[in-house]
Amino acid sequence: MSNDSSAEPAAGSSGSNENVTKIEPIRMPTIEEMRAQEVWNNCAVKSVASGVMGGGLGLMMGLFMGALDNPIMHDTMTGRQQFVYTAKQMGQRSWGSCKTFAVMGLVYSAAECIVEKARAKHDIINTAVAGCVTGGAMSARGGPKAACMGCVGFATFSVLIEKFFDRHT
Amino acid sequence: MATPNPFPAGISKEQAFSMAQTEMEYRVELFNKLAQTCFSKCVDKRYKEAELNMGDNSCIDRCVSKYWQVNGMVGQLLSAGKPPM
Numbered sequence A: 001m002s003n004d005s006s007a008e009p010a011a012g013s014s015g016s017n018e019n020v021t022k023i024e025p026i027r028m029p030t031i032e033e034m035r036a037q038e039v040w041n042n043c044a045v046k047s048v049a050s051g052v053m054g055g056g057l058g059l060m061m062g063l064f065m066g067a068l069d070n071p072i073m074h075d076t077m078t079g080r081q082q083f084v085y086t087a088k089q090m091g092q093r094s095w096g097s098c099k100t101f102a103v104m105g106l107v108y109s110a111a112e113c114i115v116e117k118a119r120a121k122h123d124i125i126n127t128a129v130a131g132c133v134t135g136g137a138m139s140a141r142g143g144p145k146a147a148c149m150g151c152v153g154f155a156t157f158s159v160l161i162e163k164f165f166d167r168h169t
Numbered sequence B: 001m002a003t004p005n006p007f008p009a010g011i012s013k014e015q016a017f018s019m020a021q022t023e024m025e026y027r028v029e030l031f032n033k034l035a036q037t038c039f040s041k042c043v044d045k046r047y048k049e050a051e052l053n054m055g056d057n058s059c060i061d062r063c064v065s066k067y068w069q070v071n072g073m074v075g076q077l078l079s080a081g082k083p084p085m
Helices: A015-019 A031-039 A043-069 A079-119 A124-138 A144-165 B013-042 B054-080
Strands: none
Touching: A043 A079, A079 A124, A079 B054, A124 A144, B013 B054
């Protein structure tokens, strides 16, 4: 008769009904939940967050690469000087890498967000355009030809990465 | 009658109640149709994740806005065309 709220399994039935999944009734989101979701709907917030994450990634990568790259010079400096020198090199390298990756993440996320909002569609074209803009912006210093190559290269890279992550769904 | 009558003149309580019921049914129907139309237009049927994308969100915003505007316009036209009919 009243099967509308199937939140509880039928009482008095046998023990095999104990592992019935509880179906919860539909709950409309509260205004706080909606506001919290609306924060991430903003292009600026999203791109800044992506920039910060890219910066973190760049820091890690720069530290790693900086540590690998430095030659160990036993004869010219003492151990402590070597340590200081290596640490400085690592710091410089990681800061440069951090800036690069932060800019890359910021530009990519902002471009993708804007394009997707304008098109009102969730497609692979958004990632391609965003990748092109990012690659072009980062290689713009080398002239128009370098910008074109950067655009195509980064667009291809981001499309491949997106398809790789989408394979499970 | 000490209490003021909340209804306009000539409408009994039962009539007001039935009018409210009709209005409620109309609103519910409008909302259901709106949700169905905009969902079928905007959301890709191959569900990949549980949340709405940015593109879905802006599509739904535009769809609802257009639907509401057209609904208002059609309602006005229909109500304005009543006397000659």
